[in-house]
Amino acid sequence: MSIPAIESIYLPTLAWISKVETMTATEKFYTVELPRGQSLGHKPGQFVQISLNGIGEAPISISSSPSRSNGKFEMCVRKVGDVTTALHNLGEGAQIGVRGPYGRGFPVEQFEGRDILVAAGGLSLAPVRSVINQIFDHRKKYDRFIILYGAKNPGELLFKEEREEWKKRSDVEFLETVDKGTPEWTGNVGVITTLFPKITVNPRNTVAITEGPPIMYRFVLMELLGKGIPEDQIWVSLERRMKCGVGKCGHCQLDHFYCCQHGPSFNYAEIKGVMEAL
């Protein structure tokens, strides 16, 4: 009797941090290089498990779009737990483990021909950026493009250079706001929902993608539904505890859905009755 050789699905691929940028007091932005010849092959909205031997694993959203991820990918990491704290202490050239990509991303091909409305709050601009840049890189395939972005204060706004570029572009309507301003801040002040009266949408032709802290969803969804966007044209991404990433360990369950399998990107029509979802 012989036992066939098998691979562990929990074994990470070894990769390298090729670039680290400090974004805010709590967020760092990493470019991760995969071994030669390997590509992540992800969809916008998917995530990876980042692994540090001896510390553990943490689920991290992929911030780069598939269109800009050849042999590498980007991620924005907030320092909150053991793994992310250890990650913040690593510099360029450090080795990390990667598993994935996992989960269901946003089906951007299905959105072709539509107006796209993105509403992101706080750190969630990082994962949503994977969709934003994918759309920019195939801009002709989509109709209008609106991005709404809100953060607690100007110091927490992410991706400064890219936001400056979006403000200059004529093919995107970009609005940003902060909950609380500073003396230097000259832009909008107020929560993200205060941006909605400033935009007009063609609801039947609009696909909305929203992602933010748990508290944000209820209010943004009310705005989106209030504009008449059909439920099945609204997409959200949900954050849950994830250990395995492959629908086994049970931590990410929201009612009968496994967030790591059925999500993290969900269609609102699918989850509106799911009590543990929103």
Place this chain on the structure above:
Amino acid sequence: MSLKIINKSDLMPFVANMMGEYEVIGPVANDIGFKFATLTDASQVRLNYNTTVIPPRKTLLPTQETLFSFQKDMLAPTFDMKWRVLLGVHTCDLHAMCMLDEAFARGQPDTHYMKRRATTTIVSMECLDTCDENSFCKSMNTLTATSGFDLHLIQLGDFYAVDVGTTAGEALLANHAKSHEATRAEIALLDKTMSQKWSKFPVRLHLDGKDLPALMGVSYKSPLWEEVGKRCFGCGSCNIVCPTCYCFDVRDEVSMDGKSGERYRIWDSCQLDEFARIGSGENFRKTHAHRLRHRFMRKGKYIAEAFPGHQGCVGCGRCARACLVDITPVGVWNSLRQDHA
């Protein structure tokens, strides 16, 4: 496949013969009842056991299992390399393991579980009487099994009828046991025993297990969850003793010199406070009531719907025995049934 007979006096030699080639895990007596353990002597096995505290799923999903070890930059996956016979599995636990097979094979197959499953031969055992006042296998339709085993034993006086379920079981029997084809008289005794056994099992649940998903579907907002939630200690004993629970945590351990270590998985419990808490501190199931509801939803609805043909509860009664405050599936489901009668 076929029906064979092993004389009672030939059973111990069968067990001893298997032990020569396999790790044989079976029910043995301990201080508080029975447990599944690796046999070191064939005479240790207690096939007439009523139930075990921990279900035999620990053979397929050990309480703690190394996934890989690491040394500096080197990663080496760790796989269990033993061939095993899991002996004396009651049919409630067998049904549970068939569900686990589906759960771990679905989507991206869990290679560690699949490997253990592929090297484990299951010899199950028919219960001819109810084990105690907590089991409700009759309502869950698990008090017998016609598939899922490699061999299935039914004790009939001074011999065992052996239902051969797979070619692996057939080979195990041919290589290690003295058996013969069942005679007409032996088959007649088997049929009679099987017909008579059903009346010995009481009906404790006031609905059929097949109707649980529908009941749970209308019970999400029941006040019962707050009621039982007030009693629950959130200790997680119900998860640990459950044959269909399979949630796990993944952790790292490092050697004292910090140069090597391993990543392992360990049984986890959805009743513990931190189970659904994320890095930022948000907890998606904050109260005992929410966590209990989630557990009962999984047992009564989610698993049955995710894996058609399987159930999230097999009626073994272990969680009822383990619960310190007498929260039982029969009590909860009968109460919900009454509310929706």
